[in-house]
Amino acid sequence: MRREIQSYLQGRPDMLMFVRENPGWYRKLSRSPEKVFEIEQEAKIFYGRTFPQRMDRLNEGIQFANMLLGMMNVMGDNN
Template sequence: MHEVSYSYLQNHPELLVFVRYNPVWYRYLSRDPNKLEELEKEAKRFYGKTFTKRLEKMNNQVQMITMLMQFAGAMKD
């Protein structure tokens, strides 16, 4: 792996863990160190940090709170 790619991964431990879980990225970065942006995008998808995943997670939390409030209201009656 190129020194630039390796030092970048050392400075971003979350990406380093992602590469360890997906060893094919060692090959990609060895052949083309400019794929760091693509690596970051894939890691965001892997960790669920994309906008759509965050929105989905927030929506699920709101649904859970609504359901708990309805349950609490039913218990009150």
């Protein structure tokens, strides 16, 4: 692997962990170093950092909070 790719990965611990967890990227980056931009997109998807994934998590949190509030209202009405 080229030194500039190695130094890039050393500077980005999240990308380094992604490459370690997906060793096929070692080969891809060694053969085509320009794919470093593709690895960023893949890592975002892997770590759940894309906008739709963040919105899904936010939506799940809101639904959970609504459920808890609904349960608290039901328990408060019974007393």
